[in-house]
Amino acid sequence: MPRTPIRRTAPPAAAVLLLPLALTGCGGDAQAGDGRHVTVTVGYQSKTINTVTAGTLLRSLGYFERELRAQGRRDGTTYKVAWQDYATGAPITAQMVAGKVDIGSMGDFPLLLNAARGKQLRAPTRLVSVTGYNLRGALNTIVTKPGSGLRSLSDLRGKNVSSSVGSASDGTLVRALRGAGIDPGQGIHKLNQQPAVGASALQSGSADALSQFVAWPGLLAFQGKAQALYDGGALNLPTFHGVTVRDAFAGRRPGVLAAFLAAQRDATRYLRAHPVAAAQQVARATGLPPEVVYLYNGAGGVATFDPTLKPQLIAALKKDVPVLRAARLTGPVDVDSFVNDRYLKASYGRKYAAAVRSTAHPAADEVWLRGEDRTHSFTGPAGVLRFVAAHRGTVRAAYVADATTGSRWFADKSVWVRDGARLLPFLTRATADAWLRRHPGARPVSHAAALDRAR
Numbered sequence: 001m002p003r004t005p006i007r008r009t010a011p012p013a014a015a016v017l018l019l020p021l022a023l024t025g026c027g028g029d030a031q032a033g034d035g036r037h038v039t040v041t042v043g044y045q046s047k048t049i050n051t052v053t054a055g056t057l058l059r060s061l062g063y064f065e066r067e068l069r070a071q072g073r074r075d076g077t078t079y080k081v082a083w084q085d086y087a088t089g090a091p092i093t094a095q096m097v098a099g100k101v102d103i104g105s106m107g108d109f110p111l112l113l114n115a116a117r118g119k120q121l122r123a124p125t126r127l128v129s130v131t132g133y134n135l136r137g138a139l140n141t142i143v144t145k146p147g148s149g150l151r152s153l154s155d156l157r158g159k160n161v162s163s164s165v166g167s168a169s170d171g172t173l174v175r176a177l178r179g180a181g182i183d184p185g186q187g188i189h190k191l192n193q194q195p196a197v198g199a200s201a202l203q204s205g206s207a208d209a210l211s212q213f214v215a216w217p218g219l220l221a222f223q224g225k226a227q228a229l230y231d232g233g234a235l236n237l238p239t240f241h242g243v244t245v246r247d248a249f250a251g252r253r254p255g256v257l258a259a260f261l262a263a264q265r266d267a268t269r270y271l272r273a274h275p276v277a278a279a280q281q282v283a284r285a286t287g288l289p290p291e292v293v294y295l296y297n298g299a300g301g302v303a304t305f306d307p308t309l310k311p312q313l314i315a316a317l318k319k320d321v322p323v324l325r326a327a328r329l330t331g332p333v334d335v336d337s338f339v340n341d342r343y344l345k346a347s348y349g350r351k352y353a354a355a356v357r358s359t360a361h362p363a364a365d366e367v368w369l370r371g372e373d374r375t376h377s378f379t380g381p382a383g384v385l386r387f388v389a390a391h392r393g394t395v396r397a398a399y400v401a402d403a404t405t406g407s408r409w410f411a412d413k414s415v416w417v418r419d420g421a422r423l424l425p426f427l428t429r430a431t432a433d434a435w436l437r438r439h440p441g442a443r444p445v446s447h448a449a450a451l452d453r454a455r
Helices: 049-054 056-061 063-075 090-097 108-120 168-179 195-204 216-222 247-252 254-273 275-286 290-297 311-326 342-357 381-390 429-438 447-454
Strands: 037-044 078-085 103-107 125-134 140-144 160-163 189-192 209-213 227-231 239-246 366-369 395-401 408-410 415-419 422-426 443-445
Touching (some): 037 049, 049 239, 056 063, 056 275, 063 254, 103 108, 108 239, 125 342, 168 239, 216 290, 239 247, 239 254, 254 275, 254 342, 275 290, 415 429, 422 447
Parallel strands (some): 037 078, 160 209
Antiparallel strands (some): 366 395, 415 443
């Protein structure tokens, strides 16, 4: 008899993702000091590497401190930055509405919870910039253990799936399941777990699949501990991370927020100009492998780093609200009032309109050789395969774009298909299977066979 799925619903949002009741009465302010000596508290997620231009990389470069020294010379104040590292966006929101964090960075779903909680407690916050984004949604991925018999989303019915409720990756899971005709609440056993706990559950076998955000899927795949089951890029719906600020803080210290945004822009320029060096700096700070950081943050990485508040991203944010409401994680959210691009426009000046329109992104196909501080770029997978075949033993990492979604993945972890003279990579077996069904003459091949044929 088929096993009947047992619904494991998350507790209400107030008990899970939002502020503990003990903090709701706090009227504290993160600006410690006597007026002449001010500490600015920044909440960030070091290992959520899509936020590095407002967190890990920004901190390592010292750009915010540099801008604050300049601000101090103008207003006679001595500024200090207190960096507070968190695993997810929920505790940053808790600290912000309690007045303990001034500026924070988090993903699109946590941003909405941040907006809702700030309004609820009359401690409003505003979205003032973006860190990194992917216009198709490829920052979130569902993975299984290597060799798993699960080949597609339909195979998840009745299975244990680990996810962080209220995160962007959980939104991807919910949307993907609905698209596959599976009720997200009744059709699977959802395990509401932090990313590290979910990764352990996948390894132990207590979870059949894991839905998570950067950099967990890429890290587990790189380590040989997971294989991709579903590519968030298949949703073709933008996902991003952004910077939020306490409205009261921005009103009192507009010069400090301007300094932060100027520093973030400089960190973004640094990442674009020195992608390998930036990946190595983030790797040293987080303990993540540089190859994994570069998968997402490299020149042709999964994420595009651009601080501007693009209409496509704001439109996607509005589409996220019903998902959170259906999960009873929030009430109505006024996205338009939450978004405030006034400060960023002032930073860019006349260049802002052009920057908002730009979505340029380098080619995803790259190879990083051992001992080199640069990568080699290609216009398609054939060039990657030929180069790797000619440099066996010296390849640090090779990256290719999925033939259907365009999502970047490790070449040796991709699923390869030979279709006539073409060798095509796919992030998941499901997308490869779909190609094979549409192209009867195509055949699956191993990565090693693809390398041999590419010579």
